[in-house]
Amino acid sequence: MPRENQDVQDNIPNTPAAPAPTATTATKKPLLVAKGPDGQSVLKRLQSELMALMMCGDPGISAFPEGDNIFCWKGTITGSKDTVFEGMVYKLSLSFPTDYPFKPPKVKFENVCFHPNVDLNGAICLDILQDKWSSAYDVRTILLSIQSLLGEPNNDSPLNTQAAALWVNQEEFRKMVQKTYKPA
Amino acid sequence: MDEDYEDGHRFHIDDQKNKRNLEIGEMDVDGSNRETIFLKNNYLVKNIGAVVRDLRSLGFTSMTEDAYASAIFSLLKAKVHNLAGDDYRALVLGSIKDWIQAVPLQFLHALLAYLGDSFDCDSMSSGLKSPLASRPSCYPGIDFPSEGLVRWQLRLEYFAYETLQDLRIGKLFEIIVDYPDSYPAIQDLKQCLEYTGQHSKLVDSFISSLRYRLLTAGASTYDILHQYVSTIKALRIIDPTGVFLEAVGEPIRDYLRGRKDTIKCIVTMLTDGPGGNPSGLGNAGDSLLEELNRDSENQESTDYDDDINSDDKQAWINAERWEPDPVEADPSKGSRNRRKIDVLGMMVNIIGSKDQLVNEYRVMLAEKLLNKFDYDIDSEIRTLELLKIHLGESSIQKCEIMLNDLIDSKRTNANIKASLPQPSLSGSKLGGTDVSLDILDATIISSNFWPTIQAESLNIPASVDQLLCDYAKRFHEIKTPRKLLWKKNLGTVKLELQFEDRNMQFTVTPVHAAIIMQFQEQTSWTSKNLAAATGIPVDTLNRRINFWISKGILAGSAGSDSDDHVFTIVDDMNTNGLIHESSEGLLAADEEGERSVASVEEQLRKEMTVYEKFIIGMLTNFGSMALDRIHNTLKMFCVAEPSYDKSLQQLQSFLTGLITEEKLEMRDGLYFLKK
Secondary structure, three states: OHHHHHHHHOOOOOOOOOOHHHHHHHHHOHHHHOOOOOHHHHHHHHHHHHHHHHHHOOOOEEEEEEOOEEEEEEEEEEEOOOOOOEOOEEEEEEEOOOOOOOOOOEEEEOOOOOEOOEOOOOEEOOHHHOOOOOOOOOHHHHHHHHHHHHHOOOOOOOOOHHHHHHOOOHHHHHHHHHHHOOOO | OHHHHHHHHHHHHHHHHHHHHHHHHOOOOOHHHHHHHHHHHHHHHHHHHHHHHHHHHHOOHHHHHHHHHHHHHHHHHHHHHHHHOOOOOOOOHHHHHHHHHHOHHHHHHHHHHHOOOOOOOHHHHOOOOOOOOOOOOOEOOEOOOOHHHHHHHHHHHHHHHHHHHHHHHHOHHHHHHHOOOOHHHHHHHHHHHHHHOOHHHHHHHHHHHHHHHOOOOOOOHHHHHHHHHHHHHHHHHHOOOOHHHHHHHHHHHHHHHOOOOHHHHHHHHHHHHHHHOOOOOOOOOOOHHHHHHHHHHHHHHOOOOOOOOOHHHHHHHHHHOOOOOOOOOOHHHOOOOOOOOOHHHHHHHHHOOHHHHHHHHHHHHHHHHHOOOOOOOHHHHHHHHHHHHHHOOHHHHHHHHHHHHHHHHHHHHHHHHHHOOOOOOOOOEEOOEEOOHHHOOOOOOOHHHOOOEOOOOOOOOHHHHHHHHHHHHHHHHHHOOOOOOOOOOOOOEEEEEEOOOOEEEEEEOHHHHHHHHHHHHOOEEEHHHHHHHHOOOHHHHHHHOHHHHHOOOEEEEEOOOOOOEEEEEOOOHHHHHHHHHHHHHHHHHHHHOOOOEOOHHHHHHHHHHHHHHHHHHHHHHHOEEEHHHHHHHHHHHOOOOOOOOOOHHHHHHHHHHHHHOOOEEEEOOEEEEOO
16 A cells, blocks of 8 residues: 555656655655554654654654654765865655655755756755665665765765765865855 | 829739739639638729729729729739749630639629629720620629629630730740640730731731741741641641631741742652651651641541640531631632641741642652662551542552552562563672672653653773673563663662671762772772773762762872862771761761752753743844743743743743843833843
8 A cells, every 4th residue: 555655656766866846745745645544653662763753863863753644854974174165054855655764865955055966946856765775774864965065075976066076176076066055 | 082092002012913823822712711711802892992982972983993994904914924924734714714704703793782783884894895695604602793894804814815915925936836736825815806806916926936936047948847837736726717828827927938949848858758857846756748648638527736735725617617607718718618728738837838848749759769779668658548649640650650660660670670670690709709690679650651761981890890780681581571771870789898807888879889999909099090990970970989089998199180080999008087077067068969869950950941041032123022921922932842841821920030130121011122
């Protein structure tokens, strides 16, 4: 049953290149199926992940359910020290499918992030959010991965070629990051 | 001529003052004696009468009146002060009234009679309301009291009431400290206030003396609570409606809320009685709860439980009951006739909620039960039954389960022991003695209903451990599928230390026992090795081992390492005494910090840390939030243990606390993270 649900509402391919408008609708859809048959265990899992995330207190990462829907979270990542993103605060949106954690959540940047693996609409190219996803990951590991992706981009499969090309020149890159940055 | 008379008048006043003492002595004189005084004074009265008449004919009516009135009042005032004084154990109002009859009224009667009763009294008494509805029936030695004389009597009595009231109000703090010995003084004050209606004077004066004398940093919380209870009881007599009590109690309650140990003291007072009170105030024996219970039982039959009540006093009280609420009463609080002032309710009022009281009691009860040697919980059951009457059954359900655990434990314990073949199973040797299950009594608790129990790592001696295993196995056999999980750091151990020249017996915690057991095989340990052997963290070990050092069993000395100590067993008796005395204080300080159950404050702090993290988490992601949004979000997502159950007000004060800690800030009703 969850399988079918997934097919219906999750027909957007899980690629980082997904066009922005579709991505937006996708984030809304889990709202409708939040009360699905498997909703209870997903709910429990997300609640305990929230609890764990709140209690662990990792610096620079945070996320919290938005409004009254535990399937839609807002995330916050602060660029790590000694990277070009140091001190920059990025907002993310995370939306969890009803068969989470068997499927990864959709994660995108809410404000512009000048980064080789983030496109202009905020979509992220990160393997653990796609084919390398495992149910052992959780919100905390996702946020930590994205935080480390900022400092260590994968320039082999860039979404933003301009950023990938500029990466070699860290000073210029830092200027570009600051120029394009818009607080969410 | 005028001057002469004036002098004569003055002389009279002085004369009266000089005779004051004499008259006090003759206060209770019988009729015939009164007659002689009357005759003796007759000459004076005639003199004064002549003066008054002459002055009046000269047009100095009011001046002469003022003169003798003020003389009489100053005399009366001195009389009241003399009779009432600082003794609160006797009723004085009656004697004062008798005296008014016996002395000033006789004089006035004679004077008015001499003046031919043409006395114009409207001017002086029109402003006075008449507190006595009917004319007093008896004037000794006066057959037909004139209108003027009655007015004089009312005026004098009112003045006496007011004087006595002022006197008592000024000393109300002491009177309440002495309560219930000072009951008569309270009764007098109550009557005075009924005539004068100056209750607000009482409230103002009492509050200021409370602030000055009680609500200071130097007063112990127990003392404040005792005074609060006495105040409740005393003011309940003066004013059964509780209106003024409400006003007086408020500053005490406010102050007590600011003290951290208030809840603990209240619970101790309620359940342990004055035994738990270090300053030794209050009467020995019963707990406050027992007393309250007695009161409520008594109140059902008589409404007042003081044995001073004579029949007419009771009748008086009964007659009083129908009176309407005082004008100051808050109409929203219902009629006084049905409202009983509940001391416990007022205590709970300080704490804020019954739940907090019950919670604190639960922690104290757990502590008590866990440290019990036998399964004797009769007094606890009694206390709980009393609490049940006052707080309702549902709120103390968990406490009941705790007591039931003890009762069950007793049975199970007996069962397990009976079903085990006696010596063989655990024939292990411990210090040359057989260890059998006989020496083990277990308290089996349903941990879900008990307060959080502090876990502490501890390796207990193998033989005892084996014993516990056997016991647990047996338990599992009897109570399948339930299993016994030992909390090895809880409970008490009775042990005897045998030295060459002496035996010593101790009752200690398992931690202490485990420590000293290690010295059986090896007489000297470094703290690090000992910590490893007993499984206790080094700092805890260093703290706990002070117990044995203070008892003179062990001696500590600095080791090779700066933070490593060497502990050696002391075999020589002579050095003991010295060490013993010097370390006594250290022990007391140590024991203070040792508790097996997490206190209410600790639990609350733990909860609050979780909420704080959630609040910081949501503010990190949403930037700013209003109070009710934070409240709703916590309600929705903070659902795991401990789930969010605070009120909006509690959250607000918590957030205010975070602002003072500079973690948050607030602008336009929105909360932000402090950057």
